[in-house]
Amino acid sequence: MAEILLLPFGSAGDVFPFIWLGRLLMARGHRVRMITACLFEDNARKAGLEFIALGERDEFESMIRDPRIWQSGIGTKIVFEFAAKSVEPYLAAIESCGKVDLMLAPMTAFAGRLAREKHGIPLITVHLQPAVFLSVHETPLLLPSMRFFNRLPVWLKKLFFSLPNPADLFALPKVRRICLANGVKPPRGLWREWWDSPDGVLALFPEWFARPQPDWPENLLQWTFPLEDLAKEQALKPELQTFLAEGKAPVVFTPGSANVQAARFFAVAAEAVQRTGCRAVFVTREPGQVPPNLPASVLTVDYAPFSTLLKHAAVFVHHGGVGTLSQGLAAGVPQLIMAMAHDQPDNAARLERLGAGVGLSVREFKPERVTRELKRLMNSSQIRQAALECATKLRQGPSSEDVMKWIESRLK
Structure with a gap:
C-alpha cells in the first residue's frame, strides 16, 4: 500500500x-x-x-x-x-x-x-x-x-x-x-x-x-475525461425528477459552481427561454442570482449531477469549464458556451471545431443571440449528430x- x-x-x-x-x-x-x-x-x-x-x-x-x-x-x-x-x-x-x-x-x-x-x-x-x-x-x-x-x-x-x-x-x-x-x-x-x-x-x-x-x-x-460528478452519492432531487417527467426535454443552464456573479447570465437565460417557449432547469448554488417570479416551466436547483441530468436535456448552456463541457460531450447533447476567462475561450473553440456546439463571448451573450442559437441547436440534426459522435468516442x-x-x- x-x-x-x-x-x-x-x-x-x-x-x-x-x-x-x-x-x-x-x-x-x-x-x-x-x-x-x-x-x-x-x-x-x-x-x-x-x-x-x-x-x-x-x-x-x-x-x-x-x-x-x-x-x-x-x-x-x-x-x-x-x-x-x-x-x-x-x-x-x-x-x-x-x-x-x-x-x-x-x-x-x-x-x-x-x-x-x-x-x-x-x-x-x-x-x-x-x-x-x-x-x-x-x-x-x-x-x-x-x-x-x-x-x-x-x-x-x-x-x-x-x-x-x-x-x-x-x-x-x-x-x-x-x-x-x-x-x-x-x-x-x-x-x-x-x-x-x-x-x-x-x-x-x-x-x-x-x-x-x-x-x-x-x-x-x-x-x-474523468467525468466525475458525485452521481454515486447524490441522486436527482424528487422535485427535479418530477419536473423532468412532466414535459419536454428542458434546456439546462449553469454558470459554473464557482460563479456567484451570474445574475446577468440568468436574466438573459430567462428571457431567451421565454422567447423560445422551451422548458428550462437553472443550476446554481446561489439562487439569489435567478430572476424572481419565473414561470412553472423553469425550475431552479442548487446542484444536480450532470451525468444524470443531461440525459434529459435538449441543450446545455454553460460557462465552458472543461469538467462541465466534458459532461455535455458524454451526454451527446448540443452545447452553448458563454466563455468568460481562463480556459473557457479555448474550450469553446474546441467544441466548435468538433461541430457539437457554439461558443459566445460575454458581450455576445444577449437575449436575441441566445434565442437564435438555442433554436439552431435544438433543430440542427448536424450539430446533434456531432454531439452524439463525441459521446460514442467517450464510451469507447x-x-x-x-x-x-x-x-x-x-x-x-
Whole structure:
C-alpha cells in the first residue's frame, strides 16, 4: 500500500477529477489523502477519501466572490496570486502527513513541486484542460485577441513566449521567497521550470479533443475525461425528477459552481427561454442570482449531477469549464458556451471545431443571440449528430487500468 496525496486547486471542476483519481487508487489498496479548500470536505469524504482542509472557507469564498475573477486577463492574475498565497499552508499540510510515496497536483499547486524539491517526493502534474499547454504549434485560445495567434510563424510565437508570463509576474516573487526560506533553490520561471513535473505529466482529456503537440512534455500520458460528478452519492432531487417527467426535454443552464456573479447570465437565460417557449432547469448554488417570479416551466436547483441530468436535456448552456463541457460531450447533447476567462475561450473553440456546439463571448451573450442559437441547436440534426459522435468516442475510451498502472510506476 502506498501513501498518496492529492492536491487539487480551484473550483469543483478542478477538484472532482482528483476525487475520481482517489476512488481508483483506493480501490487498488492505496491510502489516499486529499488536501484542498475546506469547501470540498463533504464531497471528498462522501467518496471515501481522507481529507485535510486547507485554510478557512472565507478565504476561498473571497476569491470566487471577487467579480474580477471572471474578467479576461485579470482573472488569471487573481488565481495566480491566490495560488502563491496558498503555498505555505499547502506545504505545512503536506509535511504533516509524514511518509508520502507520491503526490498528484495541478501546476497551480506550487507547494507540490516545492515538496518534491525539498523532500524528494515524486510528483505527477495533472493537467485537466489543453489550455495549459502553451504550445507554439497549436496555441490555445486564452484571450479573444489571440485568434490571430495561430497564424503567426513558430519563431515569432517562441519570441512572444519568451516574454514575462502571468505565473512569473503574479506568483513567482512570493514562491521564490518561500523556496529560499525552505532551503530550496527557487525556479527562475514557474512556467519554464515548474509547470510540468519531471516525474510525469497526466493530461485528462482525449486526443480527439486536443491533439498532442511536438513541444508537449515527453513524460506525458494523455488519457480521457474523468467525468466525475458525485452521481454515486447524490441522486436527482424528487422535485427535479418530477419536473423532468412532466414535459419536454428542458434546456439546462449553469454558470459554473464557482460563479456567484451570474445574475446577468440568468436574466438573459430567462428571457431567451421565454422567447423560445422551451422548458428550462437553472443550476446554481446561489439562487439569489435567478430572476424572481419565473414561470412553472423553469425550475431552479442548487446542484444536480450532470451525468444524470443531461440525459434529459435538449441543450446545455454553460460557462465552458472543461469538467462541465466534458459532461455535455458524454451526454451527446448540443452545447452553448458563454466563455468568460481562463480556459473557457479555448474550450469553446474546441467544441466548435468538433461541430457539437457554439461558443459566445460575454458581450455576445444577449437575449436575441441566445434565442437564435438555442433554436439552431435544438433543430440542427448536424450539430446533434456531432454531439452524439463525441459521446460514442467517450464510451469507447481507454480502460482506467492503464492510467492506474502508469501512476503506480511513478511511486517512490
